[in-house]
Amino acid sequence: xxxxxxxxxxxxxxPYINAVPHLGNLIGSVLSADVFARYCRLKGHQVVFVSxxxxxxxxxxxxxxxxxxxxxxxxxxNHKYVKNLFERWQISYDNYTExxxxxxxxxxxxxxxxxDDNGYIFEKEEDVLYCKNCELYLPDRFVxxxxxxxxxxxxGDQCDECGKLLKPTQLINYYCKSCGKKNIDFxxxxxxxxxxxxxxDELREFIENGKDRFTSNAINICRRFIKEGIPARAITRDLExxxxxxxxxxxxxxxYVWFEAVLGYLSAVKEWAEKIKENSTLFNDFWNDPESRSxxxxxxxxxIFHLIIFxxxxxxxxxxxxxxxxxxxxxxxSTTEFLMYEGSKFSKSQNRGxxxxxxxxxxPSDYWRYYLIRNRPELKDISFLWDEFANSLIELNDIIGNxxxxxxxFTKKFxxxxxxxxxxxxxxxxxxxxxxxxxxEKIEQLYDDIKLKxxxxxxxxxxxxxxxxxxxxxxxxxxEKDKEKVGxxxxxxxxxxxxxxxxxxxxIPDSSQKIFxxxxxxxxxxxxxxxxxxxxxxxxxxxISKPTPIFQKYKLKDxxxxxxxxKSGK
Numbered sequence: 001x002x003x004x005x006x007x008x009x010x011x012x013x014x015p016y017i018n019a020v021p022h023l024g025n026l027i028g029s030v031l032s033a034d035v036f037a038r039y040c041r042l043k044g045h046q047v048v049f050v051s052x053x054x055x056x057x058x059x060x061x062x063x064x065x066x067x068x069x070x071x072x073x074x075x076x077x078n079h080k081y082v083k084n085l086f087e088r089w090q091i092s093y094d095n096y097t098e099x100x101x102x103x104x105x106x107x108x109x110x111x112x113x114x115x116d117d118n119g120y121i122f123e124k125e126e127d128v129l130y131c132k133n134c135e136l137y138l139p140d141r142f143v144x145x146x147x148x149x150x151x152x153x154x155x156g157d158q159c160d161e162c163g164k165l166l167k168p169t170q171l172i173n174y175y176c177k178s179c180g181k182k183n184i185d186f187x188x189x190x191x192x193x194x195x196x197x198x199x200x201d202e203l204r205e206f207i208e209n210g211k212d213r214f215t216s217n218a219i220n221i222c223r224r225f226i227k228e229g230i231p232a233r234a235i236t237r238d239l240e241x242x243x244x245x246x247x248x249x250x251x252x253x254x255x256y257v258w259f260e261a262v263l264g265y266l267s268a269v270k271e272w273a274e275k276i277k278e279n280s281t282l283f284n285d286f287w288n289d290p291e292s293r294s295x296x297x298x299x300x301x302x303x304i305f306h307l308i309i310f311x312x313x314x315x316x317x318x319x320x321x322x323x324x325x326x327x328x329x330x331x332x333x334s335t336t337e338f339l340m341y342e343g344s345k346f347s348k349s350q351n352r353g354x355x356x357x358x359x360x361x362x363x364p365s366d367y368w369r370y371y372l373i374r375n376r377p378e379l380k381d382i383s384f385l386w387d388e389f390a391n392s393l394i395e396l397n398d399i400i401g402n403x404x405x406x407x408x409x410f411t412k413k414f415x416x417x418x419x420x421x422x423x424x425x426x427x428x429x430x431x432x433x434x435x436x437x438x439x440x441e442k443i444e445q446l447y448d449d450i451k452l453k454x455x456x457x458x459x460x461x462x463x464x465x466x467x468x469x470x471x472x473x474x475x476x477x478x479x480e481k482d483k484e485k486v487g488x489x490x491x492x493x494x495x496x497x498x499x500x501x502x503x504x505x506x507x508i509p510d511s512s513q514k515i516f517x518x519x520x521x522x523x524x525x526x527x528x529x530x531x532x533x534x535x536x537x538x539x540x541x542x543x544i545s546k547p548t549p550i551f552q553k554y555k556l557k558d559x560x561x562x563x564x565x566x567k568s569g570k
Contacts, residue, residue, distance in 0.1 A: 007046045007286050009037045009294035010037040011265045012056040013302060014099070017062035017078045020085070022346045022355045023338035023384060027372040032334060032452060033297035034091045035373060038506035040445045050287055051270035052097035053079045054240040056256025058138045058141035058157075062177055064241075073242045074287070075100055085356050089365045090509050092526075095272035099243075099264050103274070107267040108260045109246040110233070111114075111317055118197045118249055128238065129168045131176040131189040137238035138168055138176060140183065140257075145171030157258075163301045164385070186400040189238055192247050194259070196230040199312045203230065206311050206329060213332045218303050225304055233309070235259045262310045268325070270377075288324060293331035295450070297487070300335045307333060334450045337377040341384050351567055354384065362556065362562045366508040370396050373507050374460075376453040390556040400463045400500065401551040407470065408518055408547035414479055419494055420487030421540040432469045432492055434463065436499060440533050445505055452507075459503050466496045493520070495536045502533050511550050518545050 012033035015021050021030065030051070037049035054060075055075045062075040079098050086096060093188045097104070115121055129138040140157040147154035148170050151163030156168035168174065175182045196203075207214070207222045214222075235256050236245045242254030266287060273282035286292050296306045311329050318326040340346070346353030359368050373394040375382055411417060425433070446455045472491055475486040501515035509525045515521070519538055541569065 004016050005045055007289060007292040008037070008040045008048075009265070009269060009286055009292060010040065010047060010049040010297075011294065012051040012266075012297045013299065014052055014261050014264055015082065016059050016084070017053040017055045017098070018059050019348065020078075020082060020355045020357055021483060023359060023368070023372065024341075024346055024352050024353075026089070026356055027339055028299040028336045028374055029297045030086065030091055030371060030374065031089070031372055032325075032336065032450075033295075035452055035506045036094075036295065036297070036334070036447070037452055038092055038509065040226075041526065042502070042505055042528065044471060044531075046286075048094050048269055048272060049092060050095045050097070050265065051084060051093060052095075052099065052264055052268055054078070054257065054261045054264075055098050055100040056254070056260065057237070058239065059257075061239065061241045062141055065178060072100075081357075085360070087176075088360055089356065090369070092509075095268050095276060097264070097268045097271055099261060101271070102269040102272045104245050104260075104264060107270060108255060110244050111263055111266075111313070112255060112259075115194070115313065115316045118316055118319040118321075120198060121191050121247065122195055122232075123190055123247075124234075125188055125192055125199070126189045126191045126234075127169060127186040129174065129184050131181070132183045132185060133179045133181050134176060134556060136176075136178065137187070137189065139237045140168065142176050142177050143168045143171060143184075144177050145174030148172055149494065155483060161229045182556065188198060190249070191234045192236045192245060192250055192253070193232045194235045194312070195232050196309075196312050197232060199315050200226060200230050202314055202315050203308055203483075206315075207307065210307075210330075214307065215333075215335065217300075218307060218333060218335065220301050223236060224306050225308060228313075233259075238364060258276045258305065259309070259313070262305060263311070265296070265310075282500050283386070285543070287327050289327055290323075290326075292328050294328060295332045296330060297334045300337055303333065303335060306330060310437045314545055332450070335373075337379065339372075339375075339384060340379050340381055342386075343383050354563070358461075358563070358566050363564055364510070367393060367396070367551075370508050373452050373456050378451065378453050386560055387555060388553075390559070393551075393554060395460065397551040397553055399460055399467065400504075401549060403463050403466045403470070404497050404500070404515060404518075405547055405549055407466075407497055408544055409489065410475065411490050411494065411544060412547060414486065415490065417544050419538055419540050419542040419544065419545070420491050422488040422491040423484045425488065428469065428473065429488060429492055432465070432496070435465050436496060439465075439527075440499065440503070444530070459507075460502065462496070463500055463505070466493060466500075469493070491536075491540065494538050498538050499533050502530065514550050518547050520544060 010033055012029040037047055040047045060071050064071045083096050083442045130140055141155045144157040147159035149164045150162040152159055154166060158165050204226050211219050236250060236253040237256050238252045243260050245253040245255055269286055270283045274280045298306055314327050314329055341353040344352060372391055373390050439458055443458045444454055473489045477487050478486050491556055499518055505512045505525050513525050520543055
């Protein structure tokens with residue numbers, strides 16, 4: 001269990017700015033990272049939680065071209081929209097920024113110049129695809145075709161079917177994404193490469209040193225990748241849209257978006273320190289402290305980039321630097337499998353799935369946050385199914401919401417909305433106290449291990465135990481003959497209500513805030529501390545506010561009808 005105070009750099013994968021994220025994107029990185037960041041703050045750790053819009057490279061250039069917009073116009077519109085959506089989802093970023101900003105530009109260029117000076121960059125001339133119709137080089141997503149590995153539809157940088165990283169020249173039956181034609185030939189172009197083979201031994205050591213933290217799946221993927229030989233990777237592209245490469249002779253090149261976007265984890269903290277906190281030394285406090293812990297919430301298809309490519313960049317940058325200036329290597333990653341929609345992939349073109357703006361038009365964010373964490377795909381791909389979604393809402397209302405409401409309502413009715421003084425504890429009371437303590441310890445360990453789905457399972461189980469205790473004591477029968485005993489039952493139950501509110505803070509913050517308000521703990525969710533679960537913090541004599549149901553009941557048919565109207569544009 002994490003008992004000491006640490007500095008945590010919590011990050012989520014940067015969403016491409018050309019599209020609104022869907023529920024799968026949200027649970028795969030953003031929401032999971034938010035829950036963990038909130039938990040770390042609850043534990044009293046120093047936390048900086050960052051991410052932002054990934055705004056460069058071919059995805060943005062292609063999308064802007066298709067919409068008859070400039071890339072600048074596209075990112076200005078979409079960044080504000082997505083940032084506002086995350087705020088409505090209660091995502092507690094310390095800095096949600098964008099890669100198209102001066103601090104990121106300057107940082108990336110300095111970073112790669114340092115790597116070049118350290119001897120990890122080399123030049124190489126190679127064959128690249130060129131569309132004669134468009135008079136345009138075709139890097140990455142400017143070209144599509146068939147995957148040479150699985151035969152599926154693939155882009156010039158990766159196959160979404162099998163996940164294999166590709167070069168455009170490896171595609172079969174390729175065509176220009178811009179004009180759809182195959183009037184393509186090969187041209188010679190000089191590019192700058194990152195010499196990853198030089199770092200193979202250090203990266204192998206890094207992976208082995210992290211085997212007690214990284215998942216076995218991540219370890220196996222990285223070991224296999226290293227065993228096959230880490231290839232040198234081109235870090236420049238023939239594009240106008242992006243960060244100009246800082247190398248001599250590379251005046252018409254930009255840094256490949258995958259290599260500059262991961263550096264956003266650093267530049268976002270730098271921007272947070274300089275512009276939000278107005279204290280530039282905070283960047284060094286987090287990134288130059290070897291005891292700092294950076295954790296990356298990503299999809300399973302991003303493991304290599306975060307445990308091989310990104311650490312490789314840091315190792316190359318750190319060479320020749322004094323210890324106090326070295327950047328800390330990744331501490332951990334948290335990956336998920338994929339969330340599907342009714343057995344198929346989310347697809348905007350086929351109007352299949354739920355996007356995060358659509359979700360908020362159906363229900364408030366806490367309902368979705370609860371469902372997504374309850375069904376987080378930690379071990380295997382899962383599908384969003386409407387019946388299961390409805391069952392999650394019933395569970396939330398009937399187990400957690402019902403327990404809280406009945407305890408507070410009973411207190412209002414029979415004890416004038418005042419927390420009663422407890423009497424002597426009987427065996428059932430002592431057992432409940434022990435159950436609460438044991439569950440808190442178990443939940444804390446699960447939070448530490450970033451096993452968020454089991455966290456919520458245990459919280460629900462604890463609420464079940466509360467209902468079981470209350471039902472077993474039958475205070476409605478005792479109230480006439482032993483009011484003191486009923487006072488003890490309610491006193492302990494109210495403590496559990498408060499504990500549940502603390503435990504649920506990271507997952508459903510708005511609902512936790514309602515419970516705090518009922519208990520006359522009006523401070524914000526962010527002001528509470530995990531240690532409050534260890535003591536009975538709601539003292540006898542405390543006045544509680546008039547309780548109302550925390551959650552509303554919704555009919556499945558009404559939710560599906562809302563969804564259909566949204567999809568039909570009505």
